[in-house]
Amino acid sequence: MSEFIFCTGRYESGDWDSAPTLPANLIDSVARYTEIATAPAGAIVPLSSERILEYPLVYLTGHMPFRFTEAERRNVQKLVDRGGMIFVDDHNHDVDGVFSKTALEEIARTFGKPADLPNTNPIYSCFFKFDDGPPATSHELNGWGDNLVHKNLKAVMKGDRIQVLFSNKDYSSEWNYHPDNKRFSAVDNTRFGVNIVVYALTR
Amino acid sequence: MPSRAETRVSIETALRAVSLGILAWMLWLSLDHEKKQSVVAANTAGLSSALRNWTKSGIAPDNISVRLDSVPPARQRDWLAALRAAGSKVEWKGSIPALALGADAIASPTGGYNIRVSAPSGTSVVIGDDIGPIDTVKARAGGAHVTVRSASGIITATSSGTVARAALPDTLTVRRVLVFGDANWESKFAIAALEEDGWKVDAQAHVAPDVSVTQGSVGPFDTSRYAAVIALDQSAAPYAGRILKYAESGGGVVIAAPAAAIEGFSGLRAGGVGKIETAFSIETEPGAVTLKSLSVMPVTGMKSDAVPLDHRGNLVTAAARRHVAGRIIQLGYLDTWRWRMSGGESSVADHRKFWSSAVAGVAYTPTVLLEPKATVDDAPLARLVGTLGFPSPATTALPTRERGTVSLWWLFAILSLSLVAEWISRRTRGAR
Known part of the structure; x- marks a missing residue:
């Protein structure tokens, strides 16, 4: 049986690789807390390639304006239609930032308008429990970016399944460090990333 | 003188x-x-x-002599x-072409009927019901087959003036399906395929020691609750004994290749588990993945009562057998989710049909008896010979x-x- 491979999507319009150590950190967490067969290295796959369909969970991030090319749009639509999931995180932590604005426009154009995800969604309880919804990041608590603590993530749903998950919380900064440094944290802040992976694999 | x-x-x-x-x-x-x-x-x-x-x-x-060119009613x-x-x-x-008709209910939440016609090769047969014609099929190799989503009243097959009539089969009671698997893409998409085809699925996805993501409420394994149990991988091992008893009581079991090696399934499976075979010769670029291009762990050393269902060359890739009252299918395919995600335009529907058919093939589906149909005449020529002789x-x-x-x-x-x-x-x- 194939292993789970964490996939970062490469898109043409912006800085898709702005959180280069995040994949290794999340892979470490998934391997550390679960028995999910996980590949030790992630994959970077262009959204314009149909190879993206081999990775049913795709992570996208960036600071810059975000636009899909036609090939990228076609492939991500197909990926989501066939049951895959896309996780988009705003690396600016800024609702007025260009990434958030353009990514939300692009998501709405491609998949439908995202709505606030209720904090009772199973993504907050499928492995670790997050009773208050999405965990806050240090960027939010320190007042950086838009100086907001976002109460909800946004999502495009199909039935009760998340197709596209969108975050303004800047998990890309929060989780973008070498996994060895987790030992300095009282609470591992990547636990919600494990939930995203478990959710994608089971829903 | x-x-x-x-x-x-x-x-x-x-x-x-x-x-x-x-x-x-x-x-x-x-x-x-x-x-x-x-x-x-x-x-x-x-x-x-x-x-x-x-x-x-x-x-x-x-003396009564009748010259016939079709079977009279x-x-x-x-x-x-x-x-x-x-x-x-x-x-x-008279020389009347034989015609016979049978209809079976499909053990699936979406229902429907498999209609089979026996007729000389090349014969056109019109399939219909009380409402009117449904389809016209041409018999090949002595018969034809058509699947219909719904039908009303009596099913008829008409050929050369002879009309065969068959009653709609009794209604099947389709219960839930229970899936055991690890938290991985195969489990996710097998469950998705079944749900998309209308099956109600309870599932337990193993995530970590003593931690599983449960869908629905995994209840007692018995035929009053589940039509079939699917064991996708080694995560089903702790339940092998209960699955064995479930099969003995009439329940259906689908054993995917990674689960077939579970020791507790030795009495259930159709045969042994071969080493992984990869179809190198087949194009597996994105968009071209098919069932034939998936890697397989073939069914080897088939038991004497097992029946092969699918082959790849000399390899048996799916086989079935009966264990006491239950039916078992052992699948050899690995990572069928790749077929769904990276296959052609119909791959999602094909993947859905694959899993739904596997479950339908073993499902325990008690019937709800319908009133007997007095007008059934499913093999008119045979009945003519039975009544009046050759x-x-x-x-x-x-x-x-x-x-x-x-x-x-x-x-x-x-x-x-x-x-x-x-x-x-x-x-x-x-x-x-």
């Missing part, structure tokens, strides 16, 4: 003897009714009215059988005249002639 008068007396005596003999014969014939033969005939088109006429006469015809066949029971000799002639050879011809009546007329004529001749002979020679 006798005189002329003596000769005439001798002739008169002979004529009297002939007359007496004929009278005795006629008397015997009048007492022996078995010898009176009436013959009637009809063809397919005129059979209905002929049957009414023969029956209205009050006396059943002795059951009512007319029964009518002929009744006439035969009343003493008529009934025979039929057709008579075309060269055999029944007499075309009513033999008993004709012979009596001849006898009466000879008798009259002999009496008149004897009387004339006597009178012309002066005797009284």
